[in-house]
Amino acid sequence: xxxxxxxxxxxxxxxxxxxxxxxxxxxxxxxxxxxxxxxxxxxxxxxxxxxxxxxxxxxxxxxxxxxxxxxxxxxxxxxxxxxxxxxxxxxxxxxxxxxxxxxxxxxxxxxxxxxxxxxxxxxxxxxxxxxxxxxxxxxxxxxxxxxxxxxxxxxxxxxxxxxxxxxxxxxxxxxxxxxxxxxxxxxxxxxxxxxxxxxxxxxxxxxxxxxxxxxxxxxxxxxxxxxxxxxxxxxxxxxxxxxxxxxxxxxxxxxxxxxxxxxxxxxxxxxxxxxxxxxxxxxxxxxxxxxxxxxxxxxxxxxxx
Amino acid sequence: xxxxxxxxxxxxxxxxxxxxxxxxxxxxxxxxxxxxxxxxxxxxxxxxxxxxxxxxxxxxxxxxxxxxxxxxxxxxxxxxxxxxxxxxxxxxxxxxxxxxxxxxxxxxxxxxxxxxxxxxxxxxxxxxxxxxxxxxxxxxxxxxxxxxxxxxxxxxxxxxxxxxxxxxxxxxxxxxxxxxxxxxxxxxxxxxxxxxxxxxxxxxxxxxxxxxxxxxxxxxxxxxxxxxxxxxxxxxxxxxxxxxxxxxxxxxxxxxxxxxxxxxxxxxxxxxxxxxxxxxxxxxxxxxxxxxxxxxx
Numbered sequence: 001x002x003x004x005x006x007x008x009x010x011x012x013x014x015x016x017x018x019x020x021x022x023x024x025x026x027x028x029x030x031x032x033x034x035x036x037x038x039x040x041x042x043x044x045x046x047x048x049x050x051x052x053x054x055x056x057x058x059x060x061x062x063x064x065x066x067x068x069x070x071x072x073x074x075x076x077x078x079x080x081x082x083x084x085x086x087x088x089x090x091x092x093x094x095x096x097x098x099x100x101x102x103x104x105x106x107x108x109x110x111x112x113x114x115x116x117x118x119x120x121x122x123x124x125x126x127x128x129x130x131x132x133x134x135x136x137x138x139x140x141x142x143x144x145x146x147x148x149x150x151x152x153x154x155x156x157x158x159x160x161x162x163x164x165x166x167x168x169x170x171x172x173x174x175x176x177x178x179x180x181x182x183x184x185x186x187x188x189x190x191x192x193x194x195x196x197x198x199x200x201x202x203x204x205x206x207x208x209x210x211x212x213x214x215x216x217x218x219x220x221x222x223x224x225x226x227x228x229x230x231x232x233x234x235x236x237x238x239x240x241x242x243x244x245x246x247x248x249x250x251x252x253x254x255x256x257x258x259x260x261x262x263x264x265x266x267x268x269x270x271x272x273x274x275x276x277x278x279x280x281x282x283x284x285x286x287x288x289x290x291x292x293x294x295x296x297x298x299x300x301x302x303x304x305x
Numbered sequence: 306x307x308x309x310x311x312x313x314x315x316x317x318x319x320x321x322x323x324x325x326x327x328x329x330x331x332x333x334x335x336x337x338x339x340x341x342x343x344x345x346x347x348x349x350x351x352x353x354x355x356x357x358x359x360x361x362x363x364x365x366x367x368x369x370x371x372x373x374x375x376x377x378x379x380x381x382x383x384x385x386x387x388x389x390x391x392x393x394x395x396x397x398x399x400x401x402x403x404x405x406x407x408x409x410x411x412x413x414x415x416x417x418x419x420x421x422x423x424x425x426x427x428x429x430x431x432x433x434x435x436x437x438x439x440x441x442x443x444x445x446x447x448x449x450x451x452x453x454x455x456x457x458x459x460x461x462x463x464x465x466x467x468x469x470x471x472x473x474x475x476x477x478x479x480x481x482x483x484x485x486x487x488x489x490x491x492x493x494x495x496x497x498x499x500x501x502x503x504x505x506x507x508x509x510x511x512x513x514x515x516x517x518x519x520x521x522x523x524x525x526x527x528x529x530x531x532x533x534x535x536x537x538x539x540x541x542x543x544x545x546x547x548x549x550x551x552x553x554x555x556x557x558x559x560x561x562x563x564x565x566x567x568x569x570x571x572x573x574x575x576x577x578x579x580x581x582x583x584x585x586x587x588x589x590x591x592x593x594x595x596x597x598x599x600x601x602x
Binding site: 029030031032033178179180181182183184185186188189195197199200202203222224225226227228229230231232233248249250251 | 340341495541
């Protein structure tokens with residue numbers, strides 16, 4: 001796949017391991033009108049990594065791995081806009097200095113996966129630096145496809161091909177219909193993710209979306225995410241599942257835009273293994289026991305009224 | 306049809322007329338359209354002289370134009386109260402400046418997209434108003450509920466607007482609601498997942514043909530519309546057979562995911578709200594906000 005990789009600039013951005021935060025009054029109404037407190041964002045997720053199920057945790061917007069942020073507003077936005085999926089990260093302070101990881105998401109924080117043994121002593125406040133590389137990346141043979149936050153390393157892992165008719169062919173785990181795209185529609189496509197709405201639990205089961213994993217590559221039909229995020233018949237968007245499910249109406253697992261075309265310039269093929277955890281070599285199901293999907297969160301088990 | 310209006314408490318909330326705003330330098334003032342084209346357009350806020358409730362929601366060279374006057378409280382907690390407690394149809398009173406004592410009507414709330422409450426005033430009052438003038442809203446209507454329809458939530462709606470809506474019983478726990486149009490869930494863009502007690506959900510307009518197919522391309526500011534398969538009880542999001550009813554409170558946008566916005570006034574699940582499309586259903590007429598001479602013109 002020909003790209004303009006040789007013209008890209010590689011630059012450092014950084015953040016620190018960011019603490020989880022809760023309001024003094026932490027209760028919110030779930031989609032069935034129950035008060036709930038659920039955490040899941042920020043900090044170090046000791047038990048959850050990319051590759052785990054996206055559903056079934058007692059958590060809200062679960063951010064796998066290590067969540068980092070920069071306390072300076074400008075540097076924080078540089079971290080958000082320049083860090084690309086698959087970029088290399090390194091711990092630059094504290095007891096785990098030198099530990100190497102990989103960017104796997106961008107949500108309220110930038111999400112970095114590390115081998116667990118390398119971050120046992122990682123602390124809140126430790127510095128993590130990212131070699132940001134990918135902004136401006138383009139597929140030279142597919143001018144109608146706009147890339148977002150793709151590193152060259154991720155592009156290789158996606159196993160892209162040119163279809164016989166010349167369109168870009170992308171292996172995906174699942175398809176998310178346009179009417180499920182929710183929170184995040186108000187944002188530009190280069191800023192964080194857009195949740196798919198999981199509040200209709202029967203629909204989740206019918207479509208099999210409740211078996212998705214963090215790190216899965218998905219297609220969203222009829223959504224144009226070249227600049228903003230909106231409905232457009234025939235448009236195709238390819239996304240990455242970056243965070244877990246949610247109890248709140250209009251929310252659900254996060255879909256980070258990787259590529260989008262307003263015209264039908266992208267075709268997909270089914271590939272149940274299209275997950276960055278294994279395609280980037282971060283985890284290996286052959287040597288590691290990884291939890292299977294199927295668990296149901298308490299907030300999702302409540303019958304609709 | 307009985308409700309609990311005798312138990313409701315009326316309370317003052319207040320805002321000042323806000324200026325349109327742009328992000329400070331070095332940010333650019335452009336709105337990036339769905340096609341990637343930067344455009345310089347009036348933003349929300351200020352006193353809008355020539356766009357009023359009852360006018361078309363489309364075709365204005367502005368981003369999300371809010372008809373009439375937009376107000377906001379300077380302190381964030383007070384502004385949340387202004388946004389949450391104000392109900393469509395509530396009376397607003399100018400309490401400072403040259404138009405002191407003049408009365409208007411709350412016609413919308415823009416929520417996260419601007420955190421404004423939108424107020425209609427007569428044209429001669431608009432001439433007297435200034436940015437910074439204080440406007441008090443006699444907030445009345447939160448917690449309003451229909452006695453025999455407890456699974457139908459009422460939101461941001463004054464008893465006056467409820468009376469004007471002409472909802473009718475349609476079986477145990479089920480209501481019919483006359484509306485100007487119905488919106489399919491897939492056309493709801495920005496607003497899903499965001500605050501539902503004070504904000505708006507947007508009918509996205511990047512792709513034009515579905516708008517025409519669903520009779521949405523001639524919507525007017527103030528139109529009462531229903532959204533099918535959309536649950537606005539405890540948030541905003543997709544749910545089969547849920548229905549919400551909203552009022553168009555601001556105009557169109559060139560941005561992807563954006564378009565005319567609805568402030569939600571009713572929400573329920575399991576098809577307990579049955580919309581009936583009846584052509585003209587606009588709060589300008591339902592609340593008598595524009596004179597008969599004007600309406601005829």
